[in-house]
Amino acid sequence: MLPTITRQGRLVPWLYLAPALVIxxxxxxxxxxxxxxxxxxxxxxxxxxxxxxxxxxxxxxKFENYRYALTHPEMTQALRNNxxxxxxxxxxxxxxxxxxxxxxxxxxxxxxxKSIIFMPMAISFVGAGVIWRFVxxxxxxxxxxxxxxxxxxxxxxxxxVAFLSNPAINNYALMVVGVWLWAGFCMTVLSAAIxxxxxxxxxxARVDGTNEWQLFWRIILPMIAPTLLVVTxxxxxxxxxxxxxxxxxxxxxxxxxVIANRMFKLIVTDTGRSMAITVLLIVLTIPMMLFNVYRxxxxxxxx
Amino acid sequence: xxxxxxxxxxxRNLPIHLALIIMxxxxxxxxxxxxxxxxxxxxxxxxxxxxxxxxxEQQPGRAEYETYCASCHGPQGDALAEADLSDPAxxxxxxxxxxxxxxxxxxxxxxxxxxxxxxxxxxxxALDTLTSIVTYLQTLSGESEQTARLTLRNYADALVxxxxxxxxxxxxxxxxxxxxxxxxxxxxxxxxxxGMGRAFVNTLIVAIPSTILPIFFxxxxxxxxxxxxxxxxxxxxAVLVGLQIVPLQAALVPIARLYVSLDMADTFLGIWLFHTGxxxxxxxxxxxNFIGSLPREMFEAAYIDGANHWLVxxxxxxxxxxxxxxxxxxxxxxxxxxxxxxxxxFLPTHPVLTVQVTNLIDPRGGNWHILTSAAFLSFIIxxxxxxxxxxxFVRGLLAGSVKG
Numbered sequence: 001m002l003p004t005i006t007r008q009g010r011l012v013p014w015l016y017l018a019p020a021l022v023i024x025x026x027x028x029x030x031x032x033x034x035x036x037x038x039x040x041x042x043x044x045x046x047x048x049x050x051x052x053x054x055x056x057x058x059x060x061x062k063f064e065n066y067r068y069a070l071t072h073p074e075m076t077q078a079l080r081n082n083x084x085x086x087x088x089x090x091x092x093x094x095x096x097x098x099x100x101x102x103x104x105x106x107x108x109x110x111x112x113x114k115s116i117i118f119m120p121m122a123i124s125f126v127g128a129g130v131i132w133r134f135v136x137x138x139x140x141x142x143x144x145x146x147x148x149x150x151x152x153x154x155x156x157x158x159x160x161v162a163f164l165s166n167p168a169i170n171n172y173a174l175m176v177v178g179v180w181l182w183a184g185f186c187m188t189v190l191s192a193a194i195x196x197x198x199x200x201x202x203x204x205a206r207v208d209g210t211n212e213w214q215l216f217w218r219i220i221l222p223m224i225a226p227t228l229l230v231v232t233x234x235x236x237x238x239x240x241x242x243x244x245x246x247x248x249x250x251x252x253x254x255x256x257x258v259i260a261n262r263m264f265k266l267i268v269t270d271t272g273r274s275m276a277i278t279v280l281l282i283v284l285t286i287p288m289m290l291f292n293v294y295r296x297x298x299x300x301x302x303x
Numbered sequence: 304x305x306x307x308x309x310x311x312x313x314x315r316n317l318p319i320h321l322a323l324i325i326m327x328x329x330x331x332x333x334x335x336x337x338x339x340x341x342x343x344x345x346x347x348x349x350x351x352x353x354x355x356x357x358x359x360e361q362q363p364g365r366a367e368y369e370t371y372c373a374s375c376h377g378p379q380g381d382a383l384a385e386a387d388l389s390d391p392a393x394x395x396x397x398x399x400x401x402x403x404x405x406x407x408x409x410x411x412x413x414x415x416x417x418x419x420x421x422x423x424x425x426x427x428x429a430l431d432t433l434t435s436i437v438t439y440l441q442t443l444s445g446e447s448e449q450t451a452r453l454t455l456r457n458y459a460d461a462l463v464x465x466x467x468x469x470x471x472x473x474x475x476x477x478x479x480x481x482x483x484x485x486x487x488x489x490x491x492x493x494x495x496x497x498g499m500g501r502a503f504v505n506t507l508i509v510a511i512p513s514t515i516l517p518i519f520f521x522x523x524x525x526x527x528x529x530x531x532x533x534x535x536x537x538x539x540x541a542v543l544v545g546l547q548i549v550p551l552q553a554a555l556v557p558i559a560r561l562y563v564s565l566d567m568a569d570t571f572l573g574i575w576l577f578h579t580g581x582x583x584x585x586x587x588x589x590x591x592n593f594i595g596s597l598p599r600e601m602f603e604a605a606y607i608d609g610a611n612h613w614l615v616x617x618x619x620x621x622x623x624x625x626x627x628x629x630x631x632x633x634x635x636x637x638x639x640x641x642x643x644x645x646x647x648x649f650l651p652t653h654p655v656l657t658v659q660v661t662n663l664i665d666p667r668g669g670n671w672h673i674l675t676s677a678a679f680l681s682f683i684i685x686x687x688x689x690x691x692x693x694x695x696f697v698r699g700l701l702a703g704s705v706k707g
Contacts, residue, residue: 012612013536016527020520020583026561027580028546031554038556045560103323106316115693116327119334122689122696123682124641126657130664130678131333134340137668144350146671148336151352180330185700192701241550244643248661263552264644271556278552289548296544300537 032282038275039065045271052272065276075277078257081171085242085258089175090235094228096179097186101194102216104187114191118184125181129248132177136163136249167255174256177245182238186231193227194220230295233288240284341676342453345470348672356452364439367432371417380443394444400433407433457676461663464498465673499680502659506640506681508571509655513578513639514632520579521586521631522594522624526616528587529595530602540591546584554581555648562649574649578642582635589702593627594620630699633692637685656681 040062042051053059060067069075100117104110120128137147138160145151150160163173197220205219221228243260246252252261259281266274339353369378372388380388387393397403407416415421422429456470465471467481471492474482486492493500527533528540558577562568597620605615621628643657654662660681663674689696 010533013527013531013533016523016531016612016616020524020587023520023576023580024543024546024583027554027558027577028549028584031557032549034557034560035553045556100323100326103319103326106319107323113323113327115690117330118693118697119686119689120330122637122685124643124657124660124685126641126643126660127678127681130660130674131337133664133668134336134671134675135333137671139668144352146348146350146352148332148352148354151354180333188697188700192697237548237550241552243552247643248664260550260552267556267648275556278550278556281550282553285548285550289545292548293541293545296541 035275035278035282038271039279041065041272041275043270043272045275049272065272066280068273069276069280074257075259075262077255078252078259078262081256081258082240082242084171085175085178085239086236088172089178089239090232092175092179093182093235094186094190094232096183097231098190098228100183100187101191102220104191105194114184114187117187120181121184125244126248128177128181129245132173132180133164133249136173138162164250164256165254170250170254170256174245174249177249178239178242181245182235186235189231190224190227193224197223233291237285237288240281337675337678340671341457341679342455343672344454344456345670345672347452348675364435364437364442367435368439368443370420371422371432371436374419380440388440389444391444394440397437397440400430400437403433403437404430457672458680460673461677461680462498462500463492464495464501464659466497466670496654497659497662499656499659499677502654502656503680505650505653506655508653509574509578509646509650510636510639512571512575513582514636516575516579517582517586517635518590518628518631521583521590522621522628523616524583524587525590525594526612526620528591529597531612543584543587547588551581551645555644559648569650569652571650571653574645577645577649578635578639582638586631586635589631589699590624590627592702593624597623626695626698627702629692630695630702633688633696634699637688637696640685 038045040049041047042049048062049064050059050061052064053061058067070079100114104113104117107113135148136150137145138150139145139147140160140162145154145160149163153160161169164170201219201223202215205215210218241260242258243264246256246258246261247264250256252258252265259277263274263277263281266277336353339356340348343353343356372380376382376386376388381390397406407422409416423432456472459465460471463471463486465474465486467474467479469479471482471486473479475486475488482488486495492498494504495501528536554577558573559568562570562573567573601619602615605619610618641657642655643661646655647658647661650658660674660677663670663677665674
């Protein structure tokens with residue numbers, strides 16, 4: 001398929017590839033294997049994980065760190081929370097993003113509206129955490145409520161709520177921040193897909209008297225389904241790795257722990273456990289990785 | 304679309320406009336709160352919500368003054384020449400409500416001083432009312448200092464990393480001891496290690512090479528993937544697509560240990576290389592798709608003219624790839640600028656902006672005035688880049704999938 005004139009010595013391509021390949025080998029491939037081997041070591045990363053077993057208590061031998069990663073209450077809570085994030089935030093973000101994409105498509109100030117929704121993607125998650133800490137702020141010492149939400153609640157005659165430390169609601173409060181951050185990403189990708197739909201199909205349906213509601217469910221939605229899938233898998237990966245928001249807003253306290261934050265907390269104090277959690281994280285992303293490769297091969301075939 | 308009348312169109316789309324505008328307002332409100340708060344004084348932030356700056360300025364005691372006094376003394380207090388309430392000397396005699404009360408009990412021209420309306424019967428209520436009036440009279444006569452509604456002092460505090468009880472400029476003006484031990488009260492304070500100024504410089508040092516290096520190496524590799532023939536090309540590229548998903552958490556500890564053994568811990572070089580490593584898979588993917596779509600005839604012509612690969616790469620591929628390089632550059636730059644985790648692990652003693660902001664967080668929320676301005680300082684560059692090059696950023700986002 002390549003023109004013959006671009007043929008070259010056998011070594012030349014590798015000269016061009018070498019810097020990138022070497023760097024990726026050192027910084028991505030080697031660490032993954034190193035992480036796996038460290039996950040079978042103890043706190044200091046020197047002896048086998050078996051040494052941290054305590055007589056008379058359950059022990060998984062070499063895989064002791066995985067016993068922690070899969071059964072310890074700290075971790076089961078984190079896993080539960082990540083599952084909750086997946087279950088609520090992924091659909092939440094995709095739906096809000098889709099809604100924006102559909103609405104913005106119909107107004108003359110489309111680009112302005114999109115910029116506003118997309119803007120949170122430009123700032124850091126740490127910054128977003130600060131922004132929302134301020135929105136959720138509660139003044140408990142009897143002072144004025146200077147946080148937007150609690151001031152609003154007070155005005156409506158309700159009592160102030162500790163959004164970030166009340167375990168009944170704090171996870172949802174954090175997810176709202178996630179939706180605020182990522183809805184713009186979903187909107188942008190979905191909006192491009194909607195704009196790419198063949199206009200004659202939409203025209204024909206409208207001429208046939210299809211109303212907008214039917215148009216969406218019967219034509220637009222099925223036609224953008226592949227893009228929806230891509231956006232969803234991307235969001236799944238983002239949510240599996242969710243870290244900065246939780247770190248900044250609650251530090252994983254008050255029942256808001258997530259996998260990546262647990263991993264970060266243990267980096268210095270317990271290498272073995274931290275690496276076992278990382279392996280868990282890698283394993284969880286493997287399905288997305290395979291899907292990405294599969295999608296890529298499909299695209300290549302169409303080229 | 305079917306033809307329609309303008310009015311009909313607007314009416315039919317009214318719910319859409321309403322929904323969209325409300326959602327946009329909701330989206331912008333949290334950031335607006337941060338922005339406004341960053342310009343308010345510590346005292347103002349502590350005692351009132353940021354939204355109050357949009358309300359008409361409520362001077363304390365004004366309502367009481369208008370009820371009891373304005374009918375005779377006039378709205379400015381100077382209607383009666385024999386009792387000019389705008390005269391500071393007169394007002395200075397009545398600093399508190401209990402000093403004012405006896406005067407009001409005296410009759411004026413044989414009539415009670417206050418008759419319509421009279422002061423509340425309850426002595427406590429009466430004193431409360433008078434306290435408000437005294438406050439307002441002091442404002443009227445210019446006794447009380449008008450505090451500026453908006454200030455830039457928070458930004459000075461954030462830039463130098465001030466953590467005291469007043470503010471940096473005041474401390475320096477007064478020569479407060481605590482300020483002088485930590486600061487020099489000149490431009491060198493901008494580089495104080497605890498401040499956002501230094502963090503800004505650190506972030507620039509991190510972000511620029513971390514953007515250029517991966518793009519250059521990616522362009523080289525992408526050229527090979529797109530226009531050279533070698534064994535395992537397809538296979539290697541598929542692996543690369545998979546590598547995009549590897550979470551960077553996987554590399555933190557192994558690379559940190561590697562850096563310790565190479566004596567590269569806590570160096571800028573270390574973080575440049577790390578960002579390069581994790582930027583590469585996506586960068587190669589995007590560049591290869593772009594370079595691969597350049598017209599084949601152009602390459603053929605160049606080769607027939609005798610150009611070799613290196614020349615073609617430098618003179619043809621790089622200049623023509625500028626749109627892709629721009630998209631990628633903006634994407635990678637924003638990613639590195641906003642990164643927290645990598646910087647926290649690999650640059651502990653040279654905090655970047657995000658790390659410095661988390662250092663400023665007070666769990667009890669006592670320093671919102673500094674924290675908000677610090678956060679906003681960290682937004683300035685990404686906001687400018689984003690609004691100036693939004694088109695490229697979006698293109699970079701659409702061209703690929705995700706990155707670790």
